Amino acid sequence: MTALDIQISVEEGDWPSEDELQGLSTRILDVTVAFLIAEEKQPFPDDPPELSLVFTDDQSIREINAEWRNQDKPTNVLSFPAFPVTPGNMPGPMLGDIIVAYETLEREAAEMEKPFEEHLTHLLVHGFLHLFGYDHIEDDEAERMEGLETRILARLGLSDPYGDQPRIDSLEQ
Structure with a gap:
C-alpha cells in the first residue's frame, strides 16, 4: 500500500504518460x-491522504502564479496546501496541490546539466515539503528545508541539488 492517494492530471506540456508519472511520483513521495x-517524527494519517499533482506548461503556471502570488511569470513548481499545517503536525485528509511547469523544469535541468527526471524528483520533494509547512523565505527556514531535500534525495540515490547551485527560490522565474 502506498502512503498517498495521488491524483495525476497532465494538462499541458510534453510530459511522460500519466502511468509513468504516477509510478515515478509514487516512488518519490513514498520515500519522502x-x-x-x-x-522528522512527522505524524501521518492511517488512511492515505489525497494529493493532487498537476503537470502543465509555462503559460498555465504563469497564470496561476500571477493570480495567487502576484508574480506574472512562469515558475518551476507551485504548492497549495489544502489546510494550513506546520511541520510536525498531523496533516488533513487532503494534502493539497503541487503544480509543475514542463518548460521551466526542462530549461532548469539543462542549465544545471541534470537529467529531467532528477530535477522533477527534486521539485516534487520540494513542493511536497511546502504542503507540510516547510518554507525557504528566511535563511534559517531555507537551510532546514534544503537540508531535508538533500537528505530525501540522497535516499532516492540523487546528489545534493544545492551543492553547486543557487537556492531554488532564485531559480524560480
Whole structure:
C-alpha cells in the first residue's frame, strides 16, 4: 500500500504518460513520507491522504502564479496546501496541490546539466515539503528545508541539488 492517494492530471506540456508519472511520483513521495515519519517524527494519517499533482506548461503556471502570488511569470513548481499545517503536525485528509511547469523544469535541468527526471524528483520533494509547512523565505527556514531535500534525495540515490547551485527560490522565474 502506498502512503498517498495521488491524483495525476497532465494538462499541458510534453510530459511522460500519466502511468509513468504516477509510478515515478509514487516512488518519490513514498520515500519522502517514510523519511518524514522516521527522521522528522512527522505524524501521518492511517488512511492515505489525497494529493493532487498537476503537470502543465509555462503559460498555465504563469497564470496561476500571477493570480495567487502576484508574480506574472512562469515558475518551476507551485504548492497549495489544502489546510494550513506546520511541520510536525498531523496533516488533513487532503494534502493539497503541487503544480509543475514542463518548460521551466526542462530549461532548469539543462542549465544545471541534470537529467529531467532528477530535477522533477527534486521539485516534487520540494513542493511536497511546502504542503507540510516547510518554507525557504528566511535563511534559517531555507537551510532546514534544503537540508531535508538533500537528505530525501540522497535516499532516492540523487546528489545534493544545492551543492553547486543557487537556492531554488532564485531559480524560480
